[in-house]
Amino acid sequence: MGTTASQLGKDLLSEYQELTFLTKQEILLAHKRYTELLLKEDLAKDLSSIRVPMAKILTLPELKSNPFRQRICRVFSTSGLNDGSLSFEDFLDLLSAFSDSATMEIKSHYAFRIFDFDDDGTLDSSDLRNLVNCLTGETNDTRLTNEEMRQLIKNILEESDIDKDGTVNLSEFQHVISRSPDFVSSFKIVL
């Protein structure tokens, strides 16, 4: 794609470098991958005005087998319609948060928002239930029984809910995550 380099101007590129954790190559690669998702008629348009619908984003192999893919799109989407569509800048935000050099704080913040299924700012028991179901798979034989689920959620809250209000909030979540040694290495998506 000869036009891609010209589409991403030098100034814009350096600005992206400053605003994200990505290196120049990574930004260019992201741009390439993003333009591959675009429709023919979109290519002519200005990059900042385009949004790629969620269904299209989910076809990326990096997201295809991720159980949280829809949540990820919704969290990073700045679309007012809440349809999970991503502009190029949203896409860069996504990659930046999942990049190698992103800080623990950023990662845990976005992880929290991804796990917060109902967007209410806390992880309550229904969020946790959703989360566990996502992890273990949605089919009936892979799902935990109600009794097991109840016990599990009780245990999670016991471990993480420090102020005992029945929900896990961001600071509690970050506290728990900060002591989870494998989180940073696993919360990563590389194109």
Add this chain to the structure above:
Amino acid sequence: MLSLVEVFEANLSGPLTSNLLLDQLPSYQSLLYRRKTTGGTKRRLSTRGRLGSSGSGKWGVSTISRQEEKQKLELKPIRELAKPMAEKRSDKTQRLAEAQELSSWRHFRQSARRFVRRLKEDGDEWLDSVKLWRSDIHLIEGERQELRMFGTGIQSYFYFLRFLVMLNLIIFLLMFSFVMLPIIVAPHASGNISYNLNDGEDASFFLWQFACLHLILLTFLELISIWKNRIVYPSSARRGLVIFHEHITDLLSGGGDSSRSATGFKRNLVQDADRFQSFCNKIFAGWDFCITNENAAKLKRSSLLYELRTDLEEERIKQKIADRTRKEKCRIYLIRLLLNLFVIAVLAACFYSIYIATIFSQQAQMKNTKENFMVDLIYEYLPSIVITLANFITPFLFSIIINFEDYSPAFEIRFTLMRCVFMRLTSIGVLLFSLWSQITTCKEEPCFCGYNLLYSCWETRVGQEMYKLTIFDFIIIAANTIFVEFPRKLIVRHCDWGLAKLWGQQEFAIPQNVLEIVYGQTICWIGTFYSPILPAICTIKYFFIFYIKKVSLINNCRPATRPFRASSSNFFFLVVLLIGLALACLPVIVSVAHINCSQACGPFVNYTTSWEVLPTTVSQLPHGWQTFLYALSSEAFAVSFFVVTCLAMFYVIALAGAHKRVINQLREQLVMEGRDKRFLIQKLYQAQKVSVVRSSASKPRSSSSSSPSYHTSFSSNFNESVFLAHPPPDSATHRLSWCGSGGSVLLLGSATDQSAKMLRIIIRADFGALWVLLCITYSQFMTASSDDIVVACGGFVKSDVEINYSLIEIKLYTKQGSLKYQTDCAPINGYFMIPIYDK
């Protein structure tokens, strides 16, 4: 939390109100309370004024620190803000605008910093692009992702293997430059080494021959595996180079593995100190976002499910154990005792058979009867075969036995492992012991020159044994992969036979595999003293084990159903390795210090024991060095050194304790912050309700926020600070005072709901029996508007006489007289507040 408090500070009209609100925070209250209780007697003596000043001083300090923190928050690089790009960009322009207001020096400094950072990034990128085999490394990264699906534990197993390759290479280089090179360069400079070529028993020659032979064999094997690898993956040789290159860079970066495991250990320490966090780890950090393969995702799901189920099961078992009756306990302990006796018996039998086999093989070799090649080979390798067999059978036995012992599942695994470690590492010890018993006993009772003359070069003999063990170990690992795991996989995959399905594919059990390579390393360490080339052989051996294991893992194995965590495994690996090292040192030290060295060959022919080299060398040193070394070995130095070490250790232990305490305190603080948050949310909720009612009257200031701010949990519920902008409505605030009681109570909230709550406020002051104030107020509030509800009840305790406010307790009772709430007054001004929602 922080931002919430700031919001309060910013929005509430006066400094007085904000202070009042902040004083009400549970954390502030308990801070006061704690200060009161900890500073017990001192406090009582101090005057009220001092109390007040200290209290407000403290508050001032924390306010300042908060402001500092805020500043720090602003200085954070923009990319570290969790905001969408557009907001980040506007932040950036805002910051730039602010920067223009700054003094020119600071402005210059900021721009310089930015410039340096940009330069560094560009440089890094450039370096990255020139780096050798960059694309190959990326490829291996990709392969690592493949390994990833077997869990982080497997990854660290391979890191460990790589670490061992490096370690052996270093040992070899040291041995080569300090032992072999002097011998090769100047054979007669380093002592009299007799080359008695006529004698077939001659040490060095024989050893070299042996080594050459096996090296040829080894190279052959290597070629085969390289060839095999090439079939599986093209350009594998090149990839090997890449791995090698990586080793070196890894080594240069300060032994990443050991530091990584050290952090893991630290984390373990901290985690052991506080709550067990397994469930949260599994749920919140359980999913590996790198997984791009549908199959791997499925595997990950099932393993997570399995883990969760087993953990829940474990908890249930723990519950069961706790509920055990005494009779059951007795029964279980009896069973455990018997089974442990049985285990000891098994171990003894194994050790005895190793002993017998060693002696038998040694004697057979002594007789030197050439029967036939195969039998000779078997005789020669008999100890190795017996040890390997024992190592093969006992883990099975142990894993069966453990089922009857009824431990918790986690402990079961650990205990079996401990038994296996003991078995493996001691078997080498037994082998050495039997060798030594052979060497040091002779037919005529006192040996002529301290050892059996039949072993004129016993050092070489020991070296040979170690060498044989190393080779045999390697062969077994290779054979196990090719002849056991591979057919097993074929059978499982291609047979629909029930039993085969039940048997399943080989599981890659990390503990067993680690034990295997640590065992090899221990042998290597023991053997290094007797045959300096052993580390080189081990380097090569591990290099190929890396490939064998990788191929076997990817092709033959399925991931373990119970994955091993990277953080815990790194530490475990090093501990086992350390045990191996300690075990390796023991026999070598004994042999160096105690057994007479052989008179026929080796560098120590002129000394009775190898140890004597040291005193002789020291006596040849210049006088200054001699006195220095003698001083080092004197009792005075030893004792003082011991004391200093003890002190250092004591200091470190004390430090660790202090850190633990700090962690606990921080946790308490978190709990407190949580309470603050809840309190404020409740207030906010009330305020919101009020404002909803009054929304027609007061025009809400709408703040335009495109995305919900997630700084605190509430701010997404309630659109930022809109509702906080309302101060407590004046009309709803009644100032009531009770005359005659000496106290005046200010009620923050207004009249109550229809249920007409009864408030009984008991204010009891007790100041040296001087003043007893008892105020019982029955107050019944009628509602002005039914929508209003009481938020809280608070006020000041006032007195004409000077009293100690900190002693006053305020209680909230229901009509029936049951205590609902109890609080203290603020010691400075007698302020108190009782939240009465939900009561």
